[in-house]
Structure formats: structure tokens, C-alpha cells
Amino acid sequence: MAEAQLSKTFPVKPKLKSKPRTPKQTPESKYWSSFKTRQISNLISVPCLTFSPTPSHSIAVAHSASLSIFSSETLSITSNISSFSDVVSCASFRSDGRLIAASDLSGLVQVFDLKTRTPLRRLRSHTRPVRFVQFPQLDKLHLISGGDDALVKYWDVAAETSILELQGHKDYVRCGDSFPVNMDMFVTGSYDHTVKLWDVRVTDTRSVMELNHGNPVEDVLFLPSGGLVATAGGNSVKIWDVIAGGKLMFSMDSHNKTVTSICMGRIGKDTGEESQQLRILSVGLDGYMKVFDYAANRVTHSMRFPAPLLSIGYSPDCSTRVIGTSNGILYAGKRKTKEKENEESESDQFWRIAPVEQPERKVLKPSYFRYFQRGQGEKPSRGDYLIMRPKRVKLAEHDKLLKKFRHREALVSVLGSKNPENVLAVMEELVARKKLLKCVSNLDAEELELLFRFLHKYCTMPRYSSLLMGLTKRVLEVRADDIRASNSLRGHISNLKRSVEEEIRVQQSLQEIQGIISPLLKIAGRR
Structure with missing residues (x-):
């Protein structure tokens, strides 16, 4: 009975190799993965991109000394603005989508008419490169800008003059965002690690609130409610409660390198119950795009790209996601909504020829003789019990030898192959059969x-x-006399000894390094 159990027809498999865990894909991961990514190349480093707030949500992409406008439907360039003397650093659409403001590293801020692509206003007051410019969400007449001169300016676009010059930052101003429910308030982020909240109604030029991110701030974003602010810098994205006086809600440290850009993303309306859920999308120099559920304080999706990422944008209609990289490639992801699919199906139905109606077949019942004469091509119904024919197992040479209890030949056969996992599997099977040492003692030279x-x-x-x-230790004990009598075997033993000594030296060095690093990690954890 024991030998009959050992002669199973199943091939041996290695037990020492751990199976990789494949994470289950959640419905939200499927949603974010459903964006079919398309590469748009022949650009230069893309530090900024933004979507128009009005349909059809055009995309403004800043690259080199140009500002290209892409169609979110076809992902092709519709127009190009090249009236810049230096590298374009930032762009912002007005709330009606008719005008766009752009800044460059010469310190000039320009306002363009999208249709004619002509500069309507040239705002020159910054003495250093301008890194951030934005139209307030509820305001068509004013503009906010910040630059490397550590100044934040509030502009009257019509008069082409700077109304306020806000001082307070001690380093480069790199980003900012306007308050979603009040056109008089906005925030700015700087390389001095601080985020400042400004109110233009206050006559004092100082900020009304200050947040310390702890790292140079690369991007800042008001969440739709207006009570929370997200800041990005270092390898973390932090959420702050402005209403509670700037209280830190939580910090998400999932990136391995600097987070360069964040934006708001909404789960598409065609997903039903999840349509009201908001997410923070972030990209970093580690090449990862992360999706944060800030309500549950967890990462819901992660995607890797083969280049450092500098900017990200998400269309208001939840159909397009665009990511800009440092090597000039634009990764544009497009997702079909159910409304468009229905429109396409309706248009197809208009031209489609009606199929020929097939005669309705009678349903087979157990009382019919033909019910018991059904063939293999018959599709099973809900109440049927399927009996599947077992698949024939293909056995390797060593499995066939093990089945015949030719243990030594099975071991020699698998040692001649180049797959160590099969060798280990055969050895484990011989250990289970208590035949491994007997096989080793019967091997010839x-x-x-x-x-x-x-x-x-x-x-x-x-x-x-x-x-x-x-096994090595037991082989040396069992075959000691044969090893002494053979010069070639002694050579193998000396090689084996050198490799073991080298491994011992490596392990000792690793233990020394661990002893040095462990106290430093404890000190860092206390801080």
C-alpha cells in the first residue's frame, strides 16, 4: 500500500520556492486601469499641464518655450502658442475657457486669447523666473503669480498692473491654488517648507495662516470642500484642516522619491455608487502614479511609468488622465464613458441590418428520449451536473523513473538538467521516501x-x-573514502569549501553593518 501511494502519477514540484502573491484587483483598481494609455512623444520636459474647465476640456501642455493645446477627444494638437522668450513654467485657463495665462522663466506673465493665440496682456513685475500663475476659480478679472523672487503678486488683468505684492516666503514660490468657494483667498507653497494662506481683503501683506510641510513644497491643492488643503513635497502628501487652524489630518508617505505634482480625481459617474468619491492623484520622480483615498487614508491604486514624472492632470468629465514626464513623453489615458458607448451603439444600430430570426427550439425535458442522447457540444443548463474528463498529466523523465522506483537513476537524470528547482523537488521526494542517502552511497565517481x-x-x-x-555534510561522511582516493573529487571539495567560507564572510559583514545601522534607526525613530 505504501509503495502504491508513492507511485502517484503527479509530477514532483519544489516546496522551497515560495509562490508570489498576486494581489486581488479591486473594482477601483479596474477603474483606474481601464484608462488606455497612449504615448505622445517629441516634446521636451513637461513641467505643467492643465485642463480647461469648460467642455470639451482642452489640455494645455507646457514644454520648452511653447504652450501646446491638445484636444481631450482625439489627443492631438489643435494649436500651439510660441510667443515666449524662455521656458514655459506654468499655465492656467480662465473659468470660461476663453483665455489662458502662462508664465515663463524670464519673469513674464502673458494672457492669451485661445482662438487667435495673440497675447492680450503682458504682466512684467517679477525680477526672477515665475513658477506659478493661476486665474481664481470664481474670478475673471484677476490673476495670481509667484516666482523665484519669493514674491506672490495679485494682478488686475484689465489694468495690467499688480494690485498687491505679498511678502512672507523666504525661498522660491513654486506652486499655489485658489479657494474653491471664495475668489479672495488662495494658498501658495514654497521651498522654505511653508504653505501660506492669503486673503486679499486684508490690508496687511502678511499671510493669514501658515503650514509647515517639513520639506520643500512642490505642489499645493485645495480640496473641493475648501476646508482641507493637500500639500506635496519630499516623498509625502499631507492633508491639512484649514478650518481647524491648520491641523495636520494625516500624511501619506508612499512615494520613494520627491512628489512633484498632485491633482483631484473623481471616480466616473458611470460606476454607480462610487461616483461621489474623490481621490488625490500624485506623481513623483520615482515614476509612480498613486491614487489616494483621503477619506480612508490609504492608497487604492498604483501605476509605474518608465521615467520620472513631473505633472499630472485629470479632466472634469472623468474621461482623460494626462501625465507629463522629464524625458518629454506625455502619457495620455482615455476612458470611454457609458454615455458615449450608448451613442456609438445607437449610431451603429441605425445602419445595422436586422438579423434573420431563428426559429425557437424546444426545451429538452428529462421525459424526452432525445434528452439522454445529447452530445458533447450541448451547452449545460443550470441543473445539469458536469463530469469533466481528467487531463492527461505529462511526466518528465525523472518523474517516470520515480514512478518505477528507480531512485538513483532519477537523481542522476535530474542532476544533468539545468533546473535547480527540479533537482530540489526530486531530493525532497527521496527524503520523503527515505532513499536519498542510499542513492548517494550508490553513485559512481x-x-x-x-x-x-x-x-x-x-x-x-x-x-x-x-x-x-x-546533504553536503552527510555526503562527505558517507563518501569520505572515495573522496580521498580521487584527485578530481578532492578538487570539488576544495571549491565547495571556498564558496562556503566566502558566504560566511559575507554574512559576518552583513551582521556588522546591521549592528552599525540599528542604533541609528532607533535614534531616527525617536525623533
């Missing part, structure tokens, strides 16, 4: 030399060492 080559190559590998190191 050439076969024993083959075994020593395998042990020399793999016995110091961590995932194999638990079995192979013990």
Missing part, C-alpha cells in the same frame, strides 16, 4: 562528481541552503 558540481553552485543560495547544506 562520475555521478558523484555531478552531484558535487550542483552542491558547489547552489548550496550557499538562501532558498536552497536549508536542505543542501545538511
Whole structure:
């Protein structure tokens, strides 16, 4: 009975190799993965991109000394604005989508008419490069800008003059955002690690609130309610409660390198119950795009791109996601909504020829004789019980030998292959049958030399060492006389000894390094 159980027709499999865990894909991950990404190349580094707030939500992409306008439907360039003397750093659409403001590294801020692409206003007051410019969401007459001169300016676009010059930052002003429910308030972020909240109704030029992010601030964003602010800098994205006086709600440290840009994303309306859920999309120099659920304080989706990412934008209609990289490639993801699919299906139905009606077949019942004469092509109904024919298992050479209890030949056969996992699987099977040492003692000189080559190559590998190191010790004990009598075997033993000594030295060095690093990590954790 025992031998009958050992002669199973199933192939042996390695047990030491751990199976990789494949994370289950959640409905939200499926949603974000459904954006079909398309590469748009031949650009230069893309530090900024933004969507028009009005349909059809055109995309403004800043690259080199140009500002390109893309169609969110076709993802092709519709117009190009090149009236810049230096690299374009930022752009912002007005709330009606007719005008666009753009800044460059010469310190000039320009306002363009999208239809004619002519500059309507040239706002020159910054003495250093301008990194941030924006139209307030509820205001068509004013403009906010900030630059490397550590100044924040509030402009009257019609009069082409600076109304307020807000001082308070001690380093480069790199980003900002306007209050979503009040056109008189906005925030700015700087490389001095601070985010400042400004109110233009206050006559004093100082900020009304200050937040310390702890790292140079790369991007700042008001959440739709207006009571929360998201800041990005270092490898973290932090959420602050402005109404509670600037209280830090939580910090999300999932990026490995600097987070360069964040934007708001809404789960599409065609997903039903999740349509009201908001997410923060972030990109960083590590090449990852992360989707944060700030209500649950967790990352719901992550995607890797083959380049450092500098900017990200998400269309208001939840159909397009665009990411700009440092190597000039634009990754534009497009997702079809159910409304468009229905429109396309209706247009197809207009031209579609009606199919020929097939005669309705009678449903087979167990009382019919034909019910018991159904063939393999018959589709099963809900109440049927399927009996599947077992698939024939293909056995390798060593599996066939194990089935015939030719243990030594099975071991020699698998040692000749180049797959160490199969060798370990056969050895584990022989250990279970209590035949491994007997096989080793019956090996001739050439076969024993083959075994020593395998042990020399793999016995110091961590995932194999638990079995192979013990086997090596027993082989040396059992075949000691044969090893002394053979020069070639003694050479293999010396090679095996050198590899084991080298592995011991490596492990000792790692322990010394661990002893040095552990106190430093404890000190850093206390801080």
C-alpha cells in the first residue's frame, strides 16, 4: 500500500520556492486601469499641464518655450502658442475657457486669447523666473503669480498692473491654488517648507495662516470642500484642516522619491455608487502614479511609468488622465464613458441590418428520449451536473523513473538538467521516501562528481541552503573514502569549501553593518 501511494502519477514540484502573491484587483483598481494609455512623444520636459474647465476640456501642455493645446477627444494638437522668450513654467485657463495665462522663466506673465493665440496682456513685475500663475476659480478679472523672487503678486488683468505684492516666503514660490468657494483667498507653497494662506481683503501683506510641510513644497491643492488643503513635497502628501487652524489630518508617505505634482480625481459617474468619491492623484520622480483615498487614508491604486514624472492632470468629465514626464513623453489615458458607448451603439444600430430570426427550439425535458442522447457540444443548463474528463498529466523523465522506483537513476537524470528547482523537488521526494542517502552511497565517481558540481553552485543560495547544506555534510561522511582516493573529487571539495567560507564572510559583514545601522534607526525613530 505504501509503495502504491508513492507511485502517484503527479509530477514532483519544489516546496522551497515560495509562490508570489498576486494581489486581488479591486473594482477601483479596474477603474483606474481601464484608462488606455497612449504615448505622445517629441516634446521636451513637461513641467505643467492643465485642463480647461469648460467642455470639451482642452489640455494645455507646457514644454520648452511653447504652450501646446491638445484636444481631450482625439489627443492631438489643435494649436500651439510660441510667443515666449524662455521656458514655459506654468499655465492656467480662465473659468470660461476663453483665455489662458502662462508664465515663463524670464519673469513674464502673458494672457492669451485661445482662438487667435495673440497675447492680450503682458504682466512684467517679477525680477526672477515665475513658477506659478493661476486665474481664481470664481474670478475673471484677476490673476495670481509667484516666482523665484519669493514674491506672490495679485494682478488686475484689465489694468495690467499688480494690485498687491505679498511678502512672507523666504525661498522660491513654486506652486499655489485658489479657494474653491471664495475668489479672495488662495494658498501658495514654497521651498522654505511653508504653505501660506492669503486673503486679499486684508490690508496687511502678511499671510493669514501658515503650514509647515517639513520639506520643500512642490505642489499645493485645495480640496473641493475648501476646508482641507493637500500639500506635496519630499516623498509625502499631507492633508491639512484649514478650518481647524491648520491641523495636520494625516500624511501619506508612499512615494520613494520627491512628489512633484498632485491633482483631484473623481471616480466616473458611470460606476454607480462610487461616483461621489474623490481621490488625490500624485506623481513623483520615482515614476509612480498613486491614487489616494483621503477619506480612508490609504492608497487604492498604483501605476509605474518608465521615467520620472513631473505633472499630472485629470479632466472634469472623468474621461482623460494626462501625465507629463522629464524625458518629454506625455502619457495620455482615455476612458470611454457609458454615455458615449450608448451613442456609438445607437449610431451603429441605425445602419445595422436586422438579423434573420431563428426559429425557437424546444426545451429538452428529462421525459424526452432525445434528452439522454445529447452530445458533447450541448451547452449545460443550470441543473445539469458536469463530469469533466481528467487531463492527461505529462511526466518528465525523472518523474517516470520515480514512478518505477528507480531512485538513483532519477537523481542522476535530474542532476544533468539545468533546473535547480527540479533537482530540489526530486531530493525532497527521496527524503520523503527515505532513499536519498542510499542513492548517494550508490553513485559512481562520475555521478558523484555531478552531484558535487550542483552542491558547489547552489548550496550557499538562501532558498536552497536549508536542505543542501545538511546533504553536503552527510555526503562527505558517507563518501569520505572515495573522496580521498580521487584527485578530481578532492578538487570539488576544495571549491565547495571556498564558496562556503566566502558566504560566511559575507554574512559576518552583513551582521556588522546591521549592528552599525540599528542604533541609528532607533535614534531616527525617536525623533
